[in-house]
Amino acid sequence: MNREEARKKIEQLTEIINYHNKLYYTDDNPEIEDYEYDKLFRELENLEIEFPELKKDESPTNKVGGTILEKFEKFEHSIAMYSLSNVMNEEEFWDFDNRMKKELNEDNIKYTVENKFDGLALELIYEEGKLTAAGTRGDGQIGENVTNNVKMMSNVPKKIKEKNKLIIRGEALITKKDFEALNKEREELEEIPFANARNAAAGGLRQLDSSESKKRRLKFFAYQIANYRDFNLTNEYKAMEFLSDLGFTVEGVHGNIDSKKVLDIYYDIQENRSKIDYDIDGLVIKVDDVKYQEKLGFLSRAPRFAAAFKFKPEEKETILKNIEVQVGRTGALTPVAKLEPVQVGGVTVSNVTLHNPNEIKSKDIRIGDTVVVIRSGDVIPKITRVVLEKRPPDSKIFEFPNKCPVCKGDTAVTDGDVIVRCINEECPSKITKYIEYFVSKPAMNMDGIGKEWIAAFTKSGLVKTPADLYKITKEKLFEFERMGEKLAGNMLKSIEDSKNTTLKRFIYALGMRQVGETTADLLAKYFTSIENFRKADIEDLQNIEGIGEVSAKSIYDFLNSEKASKLIDDLLEAGVNPIFEKLAAEESPITGKNVVITGSIEGFTRTSAKEAAERLGASVQSSVSKNTDILIVGEKSGSKLKKAQDLGIEIILADEFIKLANK
Numbered sequence: 001m002n003r004e005e006a007r008k009k010i011e012q013l014t015e016i017i018n019y020h021n022k023l024y025y026t027d028d029n030p031e032i033e034d035y036e037y038d039k040l041f042r043e044l045e046n047l048e049i050e051f052p053e054l055k056k057d058e059s060p061t062n063k064v065g066g067t068i069l070e071k072f073e074k075f076e077h078s079i080a081m082y083s084l085s086n087v088m089n090e091e092e093f094w095d096f097d098n099r100m101k102k103e104l105n106e107d108n109i110k111y112t113v114e115n116k117f118d119g120l121a122l123e124l125i126y127e128e129g130k131l132t133a134a135g136t137r138g139d140g141q142i143g144e145n146v147t148n149n150v151k152m153m154s155n156v157p158k159k160i161k162e163k164n165k166l167i168i169r170g171e172a173l174i175t176k177k178d179f180e181a182l183n184k185e186r187e188e189l190e191e192i193p194f195a196n197a198r199n200a201a202a203g204g205l206r207q208l209d210s211s212e213s214k215k216r217r218l219k220f221f222a223y224q225i226a227n228y229r230d231f232n233l234t235n236e237y238k239a240m241e242f243l244s245d246l247g248f249t250v251e252g253v254h255g256n257i258d259s260k261k262v263l264d265i266y267y268d269i270q271e272n273r274s275k276i277d278y279d280i281d282g283l284v285i286k287v288d289d290v291k292y293q294e295k296l297g298f299l300s301r302a303p304r305f306a307a308a309f310k311f312k313p314e315e316k317e318t319i320l321k322n323i324e325v326q327v328g329r330t331g332a333l334t335p336v337a338k339l340e341p342v343q344v345g346g347v348t349v350s351n352v353t354l355h356n357p358n359e360i361k362s363k364d365i366r367i368g369d370t371v372v373v374i375r376s377g378d379v380i381p382k383i384t385r386v387v388l389e390k391r392p393p394d395s396k397i398f399e400f401p402n403k404c405p406v407c408k409g410d411t412a413v414t415d416g417d418v419i420v421r422c423i424n425e426e427c428p429s430k431i432t433k434y435i436e437y438f439v440s441k442p443a444m445n446m447d448g449i450g451k452e453w454i455a456a457f458t459k460s461g462l463v464k465t466p467a468d469l470y471k472i473t474k475e476k477l478f479e480f481e482r483m484g485e486k487l488a489g490n491m492l493k494s495i496e497d498s499k500n501t502t503l504k505r506f507i508y509a510l511g512m513r514q515v516g517e518t519t520a521d522l523l524a525k526y527f528t529s530i531e532n533f534r535k536a537d538i539e540d541l542q543n544i545e546g547i548g549e550v551s552a553k554s555i556y557d558f559l560n561s562e563k564a565s566k567l568i569d570d571l572l573e574a575g576v577n578p579i580f581e582k583l584a585a586e587e588s589p590i591t592g593k594n595v596v597i598t599g600s601i602e603g604f605t606r607t608s609a610k611e612a613a614e615r616l617g618a619s620v621q622s623s624v625s626k627n628t629d630i631l632i633v634g635e636k637s638g639s640k641l642k643k644a645q646d647l648g649i650e651i652i653l654a655d656e657f658i659k660l661a662n663k
C-alpha cells in the first residue's frame with residue numbers, strides 16, 4: 001500500500017471506528033460483533049505502525065472508551081483509567097511475552113491472569129471505610145457520576161474495614177441467570193427484550209432513577225486498586241486477595257504463573273466459558289510484580305504491562321432444518337434459518353438470519369446441512385460455514401422465491417443486486433411490520449397497542465397507513481373480539497398521547513431506510529422543524545457530520561417522493577405535532593445550535609473541540625451554510641470566517657468557547 005492509499009484507509013477506518021465507538025459506549029447499542037470491531041481496530045493500529053507520520057492525535061487508537069452522557073454530573077478520575085491492548089491468538093501472546101522478557105531483561109516472568117469481564121468499567125471510591133463516590137470510565141479522564149446507582153448494587157459493600165482512601169476499579173455486569181429473568185419479565189410486560197447482558201448493564205447503570213437501575217440486578221467484579229501505592233501491595237495477586245478480604249467480589253484470578261500456564265488456562269477457560277454464569281470475552285494477563293509494572297509503564301491508551309487475551313467467538317454445530325422467508329417493513333425478503341436449537345454463548349439459538357440470497361449461495365447452505373453457529377458474547381448469532389463432511393445425501397438446495405411469499409406480489413432486486421424486495425405497496429406483511437415500527441418505543445411510543453392487535457387491525461383493513469391509527473374510534477375497536485373497555489381506553493389514550501411528540505421520534509417513525517435513532521437525532525438537531533426538514537436539499541444533508549453521501553441521497557429521494565409527502569401531510573393533519581426538543585435550553589449559548597468550528601483552539605484537538613461542543617448540546621457541522629447558527633473561531637481560521645461573515649452568522653471566539661467548555 002502506498003502512502004496515499006494508507007492515508008485514505010486510515011481516514012476511513014477512523015470514521016468507521018468512531019461510529020462504532022459511539023454506538024457501543026454512548027448509545028449502548030452496538031451493531032457489530034466485538035471481534036469484528038477488534039479486526040478494524042487492529043487494521044488501523046497496523047497501518048499507523050507502518051506509517052507513523054499519518055497517525056493523528058485524535059486517532060481512536062489513542063483514546064479510551066466513549067464520550068459521556070450529559071444527564072449525569074461529571075466524575076473526574078484522579079488517576080487516569082486505561083484500556084487494554086489486545087492479544088488475538090497464541091502467536092501474539094508469545095510476542096507479548098517476549099516483549100516483556102526483553103524489556104525487563106528477565107527470562108521467567110510471572111503473570112496474574114484474570115477473567116476479562118464483558119461489562120462496563122466502574123471506579124468506586126471509599127473514604128474512611130465508606131463508599132463515597134462511583135463513576136463510569138468515560139474517556140478515561142472524565143466519566144459520569146453514578147454513585148446512587150452503584151449504591152443499589154447488591155454485592156458492593158457500602159462499608160469496609162479499611163479506613164484509608166481506596167480507589168477500586170472493576171466491571172459492572174449482569175449474570176446470565178439474572179439476564180434471563182430480566183428479559184422474561186420484560187416480555188411479560190410486553191417490553192422489547194435486551195439484545196445482550198452488556199447493553200442491559202450499561203443502560204442500567206446510566207439511569208437517572210436509581211430504582212430503575214436496581215431492577216437490572218447489576219453486580220460488581222473488582223479487578224484493580226488504582227492507588228495501590230498507598231498500600232503495601234507488591235504484586236497484582238496480593239492486591240486481589242486484599243480486595244477479596246475486604247468483601248469485594250473477586251473471581252477468576254490465577255496468580256503468580258508462568259507463560260506456559262497462562263496458555264493452559266486460556267484454552268481451558270475458552271473451552272468451558274459457557275459454564276461461567278456471566279459473559280467473559282477473554283482473559284486479562286498482567287505482569288504480576290508491581291515493580292515491573294512501573295518499569296514498563298503506559299502507552300497512550302493502555303498499559304504496556306498488561307493485555308486482553310481475547311477468546312475466539314464460541315462455535316457450535318447444529319442442523320439447519322428449514323429456511324423461511326420473512327417480509328420486512330421495507331419489503332425486504334429475508335431468509336431465516338430454522339435450526340435444531342443449540343446452546344451457544346450462553347443462549348439458546350433456533351433462528352438465525354441469513355440476510356439475503358447471496359449469503360445462502362456464497363456459503364452454499366442447504367436444508368439438512370450441519371452448520372457452524374457463533375455468538376461472541378454479544379449480539380446476533382451467525383452461521384459461519386457448512387460442515388461439508390456432514391452433508392447428508394438428501395440435502396436440499398433452497399430455491400429463493402421470485403414472488404413475495406406473503407402477498408404473492410412481484411419482487412425486485414435492489415441495493416446492488418443484494419436484497420430482494422416485495423414491490424407491492426399493499427403487501428400485508430409490509431404494512432403490518434411498518435405499523436409495528438411506527439408505534440414502537442423509539443418511534444411514536446404507543447405502548448398501549450401490542451403486536452397481536454396491530455396484526456388484527458391490519459388484517460381487518462382498519463389500519464392501512466400510520467395515519468389510520470389516528471382515525472380509530474372506540475366503536476371500531478369494539479368490533480374486535482376480546483376487546484375490553486380498559487384495553488380500548490389504553491389504546492386510544494396512547495394514540496392520543498403520541499400526537500405530542502418530538503421531531504426526532506417523528507423523523508425516525510417515517511421509517512426511512514438509512515435512518516436509525518442516531519441519524520434521526522442528527523436530522524432533528526440540524527433542521528429543528530418538520531417544515532425545514534421537508535425542504536432539505538442534498539447539500540444540507542451532506543453537510544451534517546455523521547451522515548454520509550449514500551444516506552443523504554436516500555433521505556433526499558424519500559422526502560421528494562409522493563409517498564412521503566402524503567404520509568407527512570396525513571400525519572400532521574391527524575393532529576401529530578412534532579416539536580424540536582432543545583437540550584437544556586438555557587445551559588449555554590451554543591446549546592441546541594448548529595455550529596461550525598474553524599481554526600485551532602488552544603488545549604483542544606479537532607475531535608476534542610467537537611466533543612466539547614456536543615457536550616454543550618450543539619450539533620457540529622463540517623462546513624458553513626445558511627443553516628449554521630454559530631461559527632466558533634480559533635487561530636488561523638480560513639475561508640470559513642469570511643463565508644460566515646458574509647452570511648451574517650454569529651461568531652464566538654476561541655476564548656469564550658474555552659470558558660464554556662471548561663465550565
Ligand code: IVH
Nearest residue numbers: 082083084114115116117121171223284303
Ligand atoms: S485491568 C491498567 N482487568 O477491559 C489495566 N480490565 O478492554 C486496566 N476489563 O478497560 C484494566 N476485565 O474495563 C482489567 N480483569 C480485568 C478486566 C478488565 C474487564 C475491562 C476494563 C478495561 C477493558 C479493556
